[in-house]
Amino acid sequence: MHHEPVMLSEVLTITEQYPHARIFDGTLGLGGYSEAMLKRFPGSYVFGVDRDTEALRFSRERLKGYGARFESTQQNFGSIAEVPGANSFDVYAFDLGVSNMQLTVSERGFSFNTDGPLDMRMNPDSESPTAAEILNTYTAEALTEIFRTYGEERYARQIASAIKRNLPITTTAQLVNLIRDTLPQPVQRKMGTHPARRVFQALRICVNNETGELESLLKSLPAITASRNALIIFVSYHSLEDRLIKYAFREWQKNGAGRILTRHPLTPSDEETQRNYKARSAKLRAFCTNEN
Ligand SMILES: C[S@@+](CC[C@H](N)C(=O)[O-])C[C@H]1O[C@@H](n2cnc3c(N)ncnc32)[C@H](O)[C@@H]1O
Structure with missing residues (x-):
């Protein structure tokens, strides 16, 4: 490693x-x-x-x-x-x-580059909700706030609404595809980073408090x-x-x-x-x- x-x-x-x-x-x-x-x-x-x-x-x-x-x-x-x-x-x-x-083991669910369950708990034995549980149970408003605050994601509201329209979201690949489908193509081309980076960061910060x-x-x-x-x-x-x-x-x-x-x-x-x-x-x- x-x-x-x-x-x-x-x-x-x-x-x-x-x-x-x-x-x-x-x-x-x-x-x-x-x-x-x-x-x-x-x-x-x-x-x-x-x-x-x-x-x-x-x-x-x-x-x-x-x-x-x-x-x-x-x-x-x-x-x-x-x-x-x-x-x-x-x-x-x-x-x-x-x-x-944490980033490279796909089963941990931190990575937008490999497919895995949307977990993201740094301590998998903890009782805190996984990223999937958050996506599937929080309101669109709460998700928007999380993506804005912890990810500084400009398209937070659009991504949160798309998530709510496509429940349940359980894997990293599902979330990545949904973000790719939601962000306008010109925005993705100009980002200079992976289009899902901000949302993944926001979820990780939230899951682990x-x-x-x-x-x-x-x-x-x-x-x-x-x-x-x-x-x-x-x-x-x-x-x-x-x-x-x-x-x-x-x-x-x-x-x-x-x-x-x-x-x-x-x-x-x-x-x-x-x-x-x-x-x-x-x-x-x-x-x-x-x-x-
Ligand atoms: C950036 S890595 C540290 C790398 C380390 N300096 C090295 O050189 O190998 C951050 C580590 O902090 C741990 N961590 C993050 N938040 C923590 C917390 N609240 N309490 C204890 N460990 C935490 C993570 O599990 C992760 O293993």
Whole structure:
């Protein structure tokens, strides 16, 4: 399984300037950040968290050579306060969104390139509704709102109405075909991206309550890191998420919790975006607590 961690060199460069003996990787994924940190900082200990059982299985296998220096657990980062010892780390890193494994395994239903059931749950054992359940039970108005807010889809209303006229929708290919049939041809030609990308992104964010999870994490972090020097790093891929992080950092700084390290977010180099399509929308923001 190939996965190139996004903005890894920037993450490592910031991390090495601050204490980094104990590192919390809140979005373990395929273990790309964790492995790079374990390698680069020989005395470090990394604790990895992910909500996805498959991601945990994969990265535990990948990192088993690091022995007791690496441990992990299944958890939603929105519930970080429930992780034992959550307040004992020097670095907290969060690389939001989906992993390549989630995107490429068609049975997970995240991909508009392969056919599969419309699931999209990052934790398939969770009781949250699947993407198909959302499409088949939410009203056209509610779907329109989801596609607009999380996908910035201009044709949200037309797509939502088409979905309601063609129920039930159960597979990714069905949804892709329906979007292709709904969007005007000239619009599709000018998009420069897959016509279903925005709707798939919106559904994924909704199914996994990604905004709610991020809000809850941002609420918890100040208490978890209070009165210690801790470095907090976020890599995000959506303007909605970036805005939440930016405003939370401003608020923390105003309240004397520490200092924003990135007045403007860092973005990947041209070379990285050319090499790795996923990096194109990445923004990195960092905050150091208790450093004024
Ligand atoms: C972009 S990938 C991380 C990739 C990782 N940095 C690497 O280099 O391999 C994001 C990961 O975060 C996980 N994730 C997303 N939201 C989460 C949440 N609320 N709680 C825990 N894990 C989450 C996803 O399951 C996915 O595996």
